[in-house]
Amino acid sequence: MTTKTHVERVYNFSAGPAVLPLPVLEQVQQELLALPGCGASILEISHRSKQFVAILEDAEQRLRQLLSIPSHYHVLFLQGGSRLQFSMVPMNLLRGRNLPARYILTGSWGRKAYEEAVREGTALVAWDGGSTGYDRVPAWQQVSIPPETAYVHITSNETIQGVQFPDHPPAEWPVVVCDASSDFLSRPIPVDRYGLIYACAQKNAGPAGVTIVLIRDDLVQKSPDDLAGYLSYRNHAQEKSLFNTPATFAIYIVGLVAKWLQEEIGGLEKMHQINREKAALLYRVLDESNGFYRGHAEPSCRSLMNVTFRLPDETLEKQFLTQAEREGLTSLKGHRSVGGIRASIYNAMPREGVVALAEFMSDFASRHAS
Amino acid sequence: MTTKTHVERVYNFSAGPAVLPLPVLEQVQQELLALPGCGASILEISHRSKQFVAILEDAEQRLRQLLSIPSHYHVLFLQGGSRLQFSMVPMNLLRGRNLPARYILTGSWGRKAYEEAVREGTALVAWDGGSTGYDRVPAWQQVSIPPETAYVHITSNETIQGVQFPDHPPAEWPVVVCDASSDFLSRPIPVDRYGLIYACAQKNAGPAGVTIVLIRDDLVQKSPDDLAGYLSYRNHAQEKSLFNTPATFAIYIVGLVAKWLQEEIGGLEKMHQINREKAALLYRVLDESNGFYRGHAEPSCRSLMNVTFRLPDETLEKQFLTQAEREGLTSLKGHRSVGGIRASIYNAMPREGVVALAEFMSDFASRHAS
Numbered sequence: 150m151t152t153k154t155h156v157e158r159v160y161n162f163s164a165g166p167a168v169l170p171l172p173v174l175e176q177v178q179q180e181l182l183a184l185p186g187c188g189a190s191i192l193e194i195s196h197r198s199k200q201f202v203a204i205l206e207d208a209e210q211r212l213r214q215l216l217s218i219p220s221h222y223h224v225l226f227l228q229g230g231s232r233l234q235f236s237m238v239p240m241n242l243l244r245g246r247n248l249p250a251r252y253i254l255t256g257s258w259g260r261k262a263y264e265e266a267v268r269e270g271t272a273l274v275a276w277d278g279g280s281t282g283y284d285r286v287p288a289w290q291q292v293s294i295p296p297e298t299a300y301v302h303i304t305s306n307e308t309i310q311g312v313q314f315p316d317h318p319p320a321e322w323p324v325v326v327c328d329a330s331s332d333f334l335s336r337p338i339p340v341d342r343y344g345l346i347y348a349c350a351q352k353n354a355g356p357a358g359v360t361i362v363l364i365r366d367d368l369v370q371k372s373p374d375d376l377a378g379y380l381s382y383r384n385h386a387q388e389k390s391l392f393n394t395p396a397t398f399a400i401y402i403v404g405l406v407a408k409w410l411q412e413e414i415g416g417l418e419k420m421h422q423i424n425r426e427k428a429a430l431l432y433r434v435l436d437e438s439n440g441f442y443r444g445h446a447e448p449s450c451r452s453l454m455n456v457t458f459r460l461p462d463e464t465l466e467k468q469f470l471t472q473a474e475r476e477g478l479t480s481l482k483g484h485r486s487v488g489g490i491r492a493s494i495y496n497a498m499p500r501e502g503v504v505a506l507a508e509f510m511s512d513f514a515s516r517h518a519s
Numbered sequence: 520m521t522t523k524t525h526v527e528r529v530y531n532f533s534a535g536p537a538v539l540p541l542p543v544l545e546q547v548q549q550e551l552l553a554l555p556g557c558g559a560s561i562l563e564i565s566h567r568s569k570q571f572v573a574i575l576e577d578a579e580q581r582l583r584q585l586l587s588i589p590s591h592y593h594v595l596f597l598q599g600g601s602r603l604q605f606s607m608v609p610m611n612l613l614r615g616r617n618l619p620a621r622y623i624l625t626g627s628w629g630r631k632a633y634e635e636a637v638r639e640g641t642a643l644v645a646w647d648g649g650s651t652g653y654d655r656v657p658a659w660q661q662v663s664i665p666p667e668t669a670y671v672h673i674t675s676n677e678t679i680q681g682v683q684f685p686d687h688p689p690a691e692w693p694v695v696v697c698d699a700s701s702d703f704l705s706r707p708i709p710v711d712r713y714g715l716i717y718a719c720a721q722k723n724a725g726p727a728g729v730t731i732v733l734i735r736d737d738l739v740q741k742s743p744d745d746l747a748g749y750l751s752y753r754n755h756a757q758e759k760s761l762f763n764t765p766a767t768f769a770i771y772i773v774g775l776v777a778k779w780l781q782e783e784i785g786g787l788e789k790m791h792q793i794n795r796e797k798a799a800l801l802y803r804v805l806d807e808s809n810g811f812y813r814g815h816a817e818p819s820c821r822s823l824m825n826v827t828f829r830l831p832d833e834t835l836e837k838q839f840l841t842q843a844e845r846e847g848l849t850s851l852k853g854h855r856s857v858g859g860i861r862a863s864i865y866n867a868m869p870r871e872g873v874v875a876l877a878e879f880m881s882d883f884a885s886r887h888a889s
Contacts, residue, residue, distance in 0.1 A: 159558035188529030232763035236747035358766035377606035393602035396728035
């Protein structure tokens with residue numbers, strides 16, 4: 150039993166690691182000294198203990214249910230973040246092949262993924278939004294993808310620029326690899342449109358330290374035999390994420406978050422609807438501010454996860470951040486590479502937090518608009 | 520405030536993830552919903568927030584104090600476990616060089632490290648304890664290490680076999696790389712005898728999910744430029760472990776464990792003394808059992824961390840495990856590759872737990888010795 154009365158929590162708009170569902174944190178807290186029936190903390194038990202193996206299987210099954218993952222896809226829990234996936238994807242799917250990978254660059258993370266791929270094989274840019282400051286994603290038919298392609302790489306949501314693909318690539322494309330780090334579990338995904346989906350957990354799925362990979366079985370078989378042990382998807386798939394000691398605690402939380410999505414939210418369609426409504430509250434303030442707030446993304450490509458915008462000048466942006474912080478609205482500063490304001494409103498950000506921010510924004514604009 | 524009265528904890532002899540200090544778990548539990556003065560959980564805050572950067576720096580400073588780490592060594596917090604270090608070490612220090620690495624194999628983990636090294640360059644076996652079942656470590660003068668050596672790799676403690684180097688390699692050897700995963704922080708280390716020391720946290724230093732690397736500055740400069748971003752020590756050193764999002768929660772716990780070692784235990788000399796006393800309690804039972812318990816390691820190479828032994832037959836071993844479990848002495852099963860019994864008695868295993876096990880062992884032997 151824990152008492153919660155004295156804990157003051159802010160509305161935390163961090164882009165990641167990010168807010169987690171309060172009921173999940175409460176369960177973690179309650180079980181921290183000893184898992185029920187176990188006599189030891191989740192932090193202390195072997196990854197091969199029956200208790201942890203049950204937790205691992207439960208987390209996997211809940212992800213399979215939430216995303217309707219077909220049985221010929223593996224669900225892997227890895228370490229090293231999306232950053233290591235930027236390299237593992239081409240190491241496993243590009244090295245030693247005669248076909249190029251093709252990267253669609255819609256923001257900073259897609260660009261970094263591409264920069265790692267060129268170290269491992271022939272990677273080409275299929276589309277690059279750099280000329281308009283990564284303020285949009287392409288329509289699929291705008292991008293030419295020849296059949297001679299090892300894989301196409303996309304970033305479903307760019308956290309820094311705040312642009313998101315509103316839908317999914319055409320079924321007729323070759324293997325598509327998706328970095329879904331920042332919108333994974335925020336909406337349904339037709340998994341079979343993709344060959345591989347990866348997502349670091351620290352946006353919607355859990356804490357930092359675990360990265361979830363969904364990979365189609367035929368692609369697992371492509372891992373080169375001479376790859377370093379940890380870097381081979383095949384090793385992790387064969388050992389069901391127990392090739393070595395995984396990030397046990399982070400996986401436990403992913404399972405609790407998935408349970409929260411199933412039992413408290415009611416699944417990903419519901420979550421998507423809630424996320425659409427939350428984002429609309431903020432974009433409406435932007436659109437009705439007579440240009441005081443200037444959203445970064447083209448309206449058709451606006452992210453439901455990261456709402457990015459500028460104020461008339463940097464002095465006002467600083468004031469905005471300071472005053473927001475004072476109201477308990479924290480971590481709203483834009484990424485250091487682009488500046489401005491970024492409100493990350495992942496699954497676990499309650500609607501009340503978004504309402505509070507929208508009201509603060511309207512109020513701030515009315516006080517400072519000239 | 521949390522009430523602890525209803526939590527029943529066992530004595531958990533898991534080889535890793537392993538028992539953590541109870542005061543550390545209690546602090547984690549107390550702060551779990553919101554770090555003091557922060558309004559958000561450690562699980563929810565950005566790795567670039569001032570709160571987390573302070574936690575990261577505190578963890579590093581405490582490790583530097585505990586181990587007297589010279590200032591020309593970097594302290595890195597990485598992901599992927601020792602398993603990824605098995606590959607990163609040769610990728611960074613062997614690839615493209617004309618010198619071989621030399622591996623001293625004293626157990627299963629050293630062998631696995633060697634198997635990864637041969638994928639990356641010329642790795643030679645300098646000594647192999649396989650012919651006697653990895654029951655000992657060599658005296659240093661038994662091993663011939665020519666100056667033409669990229670590095671020498673040792674495993675300071677082998678968790679599966681329960682053998683440990685009682686001291687440290689000669690100062691005149693070339694660069695020594697040490698996998699100290701299972702005895703890191705259990706005793707002082709003359710860090711300057713080594714070029715690189717790595718340790719996954721889940722034995723003595725924290726939970727699974729973070730791996731600590733101490734690396735001398737001149738070695739950081741050897742990382743090849745074409746290495747995948749995450750796999751380059753230089754990138755992590757330049758960015759002070761913030762090359763990408765690190766395992767924030769695991770690092771926070773490493774800091775708390777280091778604080779516990781400093782403030783509750785009184786440093787690593789004291790910890791070493793306590794560990795020697797704990798191990799002696801169990802080895803005495805082995806030695807006085809008239810051969811009922813047969814220790815795996817040669818007495819001069821006995822691990823202070825993992826006490827491994829066999830009973831007269833497997834039926835008795837099963838009974839031993841079942842009855843121990845009933846007494847709240849858990850996770851005593853030997854590694855699946857070697858069988859038998861393994862009692863892991865890391866820093867956080869209280870002396871009372873070891874006393875309870877020693878008494879159980881004496882009692883079991885007196886009941887079953889023929």
